[in-house]
Amino acid sequence: ITHCISHAMSDSVYRPCSCFCLNTGDSCCNPLSMGSIKKMIEEAVPGIDVLSLMIGKTVIQDTENGFFMDVNEQVSMVCSQLAQDPKLKDGYNAMGFSQGGQFLRAVAQRCPSPPMKTLISVGGQQQGVYGLPRCPGESSHICDWIRKELNSGAYTDIVQKHLVQAQYWHDPLNDDLYKKHSLFLADINQERVVNETYKKNLQLLDKFVMVKFLQDSVVDPVDTEWFGFLKTGQAKETETLQESVLYKEDRLGLAAMEADGKLDFLATEGDHLQFTDEWFNAKLVPYLH
Numbered sequence: 001i002t003h004c005i006s007h008a009m010s011d012s013v014y015r016p017c018s019c020f021c022l023n024t025g026d027s028c029c030n031p032l033s034m035g036s037i038k039k040m041i042e043e044a045v046p047g048i049d050v051l052s053l054m055i056g057k058t059v060i061q062d063t064e065n066g067f068f069m070d071v072n073e074q075v076s077m078v079c080s081q082l083a084q085d086p087k088l089k090d091g092y093n094a095m096g097f098s099q100g101g102q103f104l105r106a107v108a109q110r111c112p113s114p115p116m117k118t119l120i121s122v123g124g125q126q127q128g129v130y131g132l133p134r135c136p137g138e139s140s141h142i143c144d145w146i147r148k149e150l151n152s153g154a155y156t157d158i159v160q161k162h163l164v165q166a167q168y169w170h171d172p173l174n175d176d177l178y179k180k181h182s183l184f185l186a187d188i189n190q191e192r193v194v195n196e197t198y199k200k201n202l203q204l205l206d207k208f209v210m211v212k213f214l215q216d217s218v219v220d221p222v223d224t225e226w227f228g229f230l231k232t233g234q235a236k237e238t239e240t241l242q243e244s245v246l247y248k249e250d251r252l253g254l255a256a257m258e259a260d261g262k263l264d265f266l267a268t269e270g271d272h273l274q275f276t277d278e279w280f281n282a283k284l285v286p287y288l289h
């Protein structure tokens with residue numbers, strides 16, 4: 001995890017933005033780096049304090065290392081890091097790119113202190129993924145290997161604990177396995193029980209913003225970026241968040257948040273995490289003020 005604070009603000013409230021990222025490393029799938037995002041935010045919001053967090057490594061590095069990580073453990077490490085940072089004590093805004101979107105939501109649900117104000121999920125997979133449609137980078141044999149592991153053993157304990165992608169693998173054809181054995185995603189999405197603490201904490205947010213990339217060729221199904229997913233029992237038809245049981249039973253407080261005007265759904269042209277500075281400044285930066 002890299003953790004760097006750019007510069008301190010002399011007065012007023014600190015409003016740092018923590019960028020949490022996985023699978024968006026320089027060597028991976030896109031030209032974005034946390035460094036360039038940080039710079040963009042700093043230029044757009046003078047005096048802002050940006051904390052950038054890197055969780056894990058890229059798919060490729062993870063795979064090459066042969067060993068991976070337990071997301072639940074990483075989330076709790078980040079929580080303690082945030083709790084110890086005096087600059088964050090009055091609250092902070094959080095922006096997560098790709099997998100960072102769902103990991104930061106776990107932080108909001110599990111760690112209410114310091115308080116997260118606005119959560120922005122940029123291309124996050126809030127309902128997980130089912131498929132690896134386009135393999136990032138050149139190492140397609142590595143993706144083939146990952147896909148095979150996921151299809152055969154995504155819900156075994158060992159794969160769950162060590163393969164990041166498995167921790168948000170959502171197989172609609174094996175819904176019972178998913179619900180029972182997914183250690184990360186099924187937990188934060190209240191698939192086994194309704195944890196009232198999660199529901200209460202998420203509703204403490206002022207805003208939960210979800211950005212979807214309309215030509216996303218990396219995330220499957222792309223509906224997951226707006227918290228939708230494939231309907232259970234098949235792998236073709238999708239449903240929106242509003243059509244889901246999660247929403248209808250309001251197991252996570254999302255229906256209540258939408259009624260309070262706290263959910264914003266943004267769509268943008270482009271492939272996964274492909275956006276212009278202009279778009280970023282016009283659509284996302286206003287949430288950071």
Ligand SMILES: *[C@@H]1O[C@H](CO)[C@@H](O)[C@H](O)[C@H]1NC(C)=O
Pocket residue numbers: 109110193195196197198
């Ligand atoms: C609910 O979430 C809180 C916060 O992470 C946790 O401490 C607690 O053990 C969870 N309860 C259940 C029933 O999972």
